Amino acid sequence: MPSFSDPRLVCRPALPSDTDDVLEFTKLIWEGHDYIKYVWREWLDDPQGLLAAAQYGLHTVGIAKVTLLSPGQWWLEGLRVDPQYQGLKVGSHLHEYTDHWWSSHGDGVIRLMTSSERVQVHHLSERTGYTKVGEVAKYCSQDSEGLGGHPVKQVGPAQGESAFEPVAADRLGSVLEFASSHLSHSNGLMDSGWRFSTPDQATLQDSARRGHLHWWDNRQGLLATFEDEEDGARILSISFAAIAQTASLSGLLRDTIDLAREKRFAAVHWLAPVESGVQAALREAGYVLEWEGTGYLYAKSHPSA
Numbered sequence: 001m002p003s004f005s006d007p008r009l010v011c012r013p014a015l016p017s018d019t020d021d022v023l024e025f026t027k028l029i030w031e032g033h034d035y036i037k038y039v040w041r042e043w044l045d046d047p048q049g050l051l052a053a054a055q056y057g058l059h060t061v062g063i064a065k066v067t068l069l070s071p072g073q074w075w076l077e078g079l080r081v082d083p084q085y086q087g088l089k090v091g092s093h094l095h096e097y098t099d100h101w102w103s104s105h106g107d108g109v110i111r112l113m114t115s116s117e118r119v120q121v122h123h124l125s126e127r128t129g130y131t132k133v134g135e136v137a138k139y140c141s142q143d144s145e146g147l148g149g150h151p152v153k154q155v156g157p158a159q160g161e162s163a164f165e166p167v168a169a170d171r172l173g174s175v176l177e178f179a180s181s182h183l184s185h186s187n188g189l190m191d192s193g194w195r196f197s198t199p200d201q202a203t204l205q206d207s208a209r210r211g212h213l214h215w216w217d218n219r220q221g222l223l224a225t226f227e228d229e230e231d232g233a234r235i236l237s238i239s240f241a242a243i244a245q246t247a248s249l250s251g252l253l254r255d256t257i258d259l260a261r262e263k264r265f266a267a268v269h270w271l272a273p274v275e276s277g278v279q280a281a282l283r284e285a286g287y288v289l290e291w292e293g294t295g296y297l298y299a300k301s302h303p304s305a
Contacts, residue, residue, distance in 0.1 A: 007057030009088055011097035014053035014063060016044060021060035022053075025082035036063075036080060043078070050101050054081075054090045062090040064098045072108025073197040092124055099128050099300075107302050111196055116294040125298045134187040134196075134273060134297035139287040141257050141268040162262075163255040164214035164223065169205050175213070176204055178222050182242040185249075186273040189297065190240040193226060194271075196297055199240065207239065214259075220244045221252045223259075233266035241270075246277050253285035271295065 014022075019040065026036040043051045043065055054062035062085070065078035076098060081090045102110050112130070114121040122132075167175055179199040180188065189196045190203065197203060204224070207213040212225045224239035238256065243249045253268075260268045270287070272278055274294055 009061075009090065009093055010055045011052055011093050012055065014044060014051040014060075018053045018055075018060040018063075019044075021082075022063055022080075025061070025084070026080055028083075029080060034080075036078065039078075049074070050098060050105070052094055052098050052101070054094050054097075056085055056088060056090075061085040061088070062094050064094040066098050066102055066106070066110070067195070068106075069192065069195055069197045070200055070202045073200070074102060074106050074108065074110040075195045075197070076102075076110055076112040077195065091121070095124055096128065103303055107304060109299055109301050109305075111297060111299045113194065113196065113295045113297050116296055122296065128300075130298040130300045132296055133299045134189060136191075136271040136295045136297065137274050137279075137289060138291045139270050139272050139282045140290045141260070141285075141287050162259075163217055163252075164259055165216075165219075166211060167204075167208045167213040167215060167222075169208040172201070172204055172208065175208075175222065176201060178219075179204065179224075179240065179242045182222070182244060183240055185246065185275050185278050186240060187297075190224060191237070191271050192239060193228065193237070199224070212239070216252050216255065217248070220248060223252060223256060225256075227265075228269065230267075230269075234264070236260040236263065236265040236268050238268065238270035238272075246281075249278065249281035250284040253281060253287065257286070 022040060023037055026034045046067070048068040050066040052064045053060050061082040063078060063080050064076065067075045067077060069075050079091055079094060112125065114125070116135070176199065183189070183199070188198055190199050192203065204213060207224045207226070210226070212227070214223045215221070216223055221244065222242040226237050226239055228235040228237045236256070236259070241249060241252055243252060256268050270282070272282060
């Protein structure tokens with residue numbers, strides 16, 4: 001039976017003094033490819049969300065992050081636990097702590113993504129009021145021959161003409177309405193780099209400002225992308241692909257490979273919805289499935305809603 005002198009697990013806002021412990025226990029997570037070391041300082045300085053830490057005795061043994069993506073849209077990410085302290089239910093305590101903080105300080109909706117294999121996280125999310133709203137899998141255009149190794153069929157404009165028309169940030173016009181009306185295949189969500197939200201004025205303006213928002217094929221489709229990096233190579237990642245006719249999705253995806261080639265990206269990646277029509281279009285366009293499992297998306301509306 002624990003005594004009053006035994007260490008206790010305490011969840012609290014993270015401090016700069018947590019840095020050494022966090023960077024130490026995360027350096028071997030994901031076989032040494034964890035991104036925490038790259039974002040830790042930025043997370044510490046975030047004035048709008050919460051970076052939470054779990055302390056056991058003198059050591060920080062877990063972290064979690066609540067991030068404000070856009071007005072009324074929050075993302076729960078970065079849940080990490082020191083492998084040496086797995087038996088203390090650190091992850092459960094951090095989840096409940098961050099969820100309570102968001103209930104007290106947040107609004108709108110909060111979402112998270114977890115592996116399809118993490119059954120305990122599924123149960124924890126559902127127990128705390130989250131509902132599964134989607135499932136995604138990672139597809140990539142790149143094979144052993146690199147970008148364009150798959151045969152690309154010519155569709156839409158004639159050879160040499162671009163199928164895409166950039167959207168200016170000050171001329172969004174019907175862009176938001178189109179995106180909202182033609183994303184049923186992805187449950188209305190877009191990816192902004194392992195973070196999912198509903199397209200809104202702020203996110204679309206930012207995408208257009210960066211040159212990553214395009215009409216496709218005389219406004220029969222709308223493509224939003226972002227630039228990523230993998231193993232030192234530039235990757236064009238798809239945020240969303242809104243399409244007026246689902247049957248045309250494979251054409252848009254093939255043309256996206258041409259767009260990436262034109263802009264000298266090494267590959268096109270998409271955390272794509274696990275939906276039969278989308279997966280068929282990806283295969284037809286020459287994309288290959290990269291993940292063995294999938295990612296589950298969960299969401300929770302704020303009590304005030």
